[in-house]
Amino acid sequence: MPRTRAKCTAPPQEPPRFGAHMSIAGGYERAIHAAHAVGFGAVQLFTKNNNQWKAPAITDGHLARFREALEATGIGALxxxxxxLINLASPDDSLWGRSIDGMVVEVERCHALGIPDLVVHPGAHMEAGEEAGMDRVAAALDRILERTEACQVTIDLETTAGQGTCLGHRFEHLGGILERVRHPRPLGICADTCHIFAAGYSLDGGEGYDETIRQLEAAVGLHRLRVWHLNDSCRDCGSRVDRHAGIGAGRMGLEPFRRLVNDPRFRHLPMILETPKGTEEGEELDAQNLRTLRQLIAT
Incomplete structure (x- = not known):
């Protein structure tokens, strides 16, 4: 009898780990439960008041409730x-030093909570020039990494829209900073879709997406990419204005997000919404955006 050839089927891919930035008002555990209620598998949060330098101590009670919430919900990506307030590129020694101290505190708080990734904007050079700004960021990171060697936290430099004198709107800025850092501990990258688009990189459904990812890989290496921020843009490509919109509700449309959530190179990474909050027709906007993203996943 003729042999029948077994069909080769690729193993199913894990779904993307979608999440959102959630408020910690009322306790860290509130952010976890709020994300789980929407259906997210990942969470981004501040570990302290974002508008203040001071940081109250994290108590054993805070830690216990946070860990209980993680165990109860199964949230797996933090x-x-x-x-x-932090500006690692500042030419002002006072602000620069305060920013370094602030980042050390942020890293230590993430370590205490078991959060593996800390996203930070590279900073603004304040007319000192891009090269001077990149030197300043790298020197700051070396100091921060040296002071937090015992912390199991990766610092992720975020792409930016390019407002004012902010660094990070060119992938080469991030690459330049990474090349200047001398400390051996690895650094990561957070790519924000709105910021990339506003900075002038195309993310359309055709060659634009492929070319932008190629440029990102050439400048920093995709192995350094640890987090995606998924945001549409209220402003045009190249506007250098950072205004987030809901998924498919801005100038980018749905195709860039369709390409991204189905790109096998990124399916293992947290994909965090920083889209507008609120409700529409009785439903949370986070839930609407999550449903839209899930509908874009190829079956």
């Missing part, structure tokens, strides 16, 4: 975002 990301923190550093305070926007």
């Amino acid at each position: 990301v923190s975002h550093a305070s926007y």
Whole structure:
């Protein structure tokens, strides 16, 4: 009898780990339960008040409730975002030093909570020039990494839209900073879709997406990419204005997100929504955006 050839089928891919930035008002565990209620498998949060330098101590009670919430919900991917007060590129020695101290605190708090990734904007050079700004960021990171060697936290530099003198709107800025850092501990990258688009990189459904990812790989290496921020843009490509919109509700449309959530190179990474909050027709906008993303996944 003729032999029948067994069909070769590829193993099913894990679904992307979608999440959102959630408020810690009322306790860290509130962010976890709020994310789980929407249906997210990942969470991004601040570990302290984002608008203040001071940081109250994390108590044993905080830690216990946070860990209980993680166990109860099964949330598996955690990301923190550093305070926007921090400017590692500042030419002002006082602010630069305070930013370094602030980042050390942020790293230590992430370590205590078991959060493996801390996202931070590279900073603004304040007219000192891009090269001077990149030197400043790298020197700051060396100091931070040296002071937090015992912490199991990866610092992820985020792509930016390019407002003012902010670094990070060119992938080469991030690559330049990484090349200057001397400390051996690895650093990561967080790519924000709105920021990339606003900075002038195309993310359309055709060659634009492929070319942008190629440029990102050439400048920093995709192995350094640890987090995606999924946001549509209220402004045009190249506007250099950072205004987030819901998925498919802005100038980017749905195709960039369809390409991204089905790209096998990124399916293992947390994909965090920083889209507008609120409700529409009785439903949370987070839930609407999550449903849209899930509908884009190829079956």
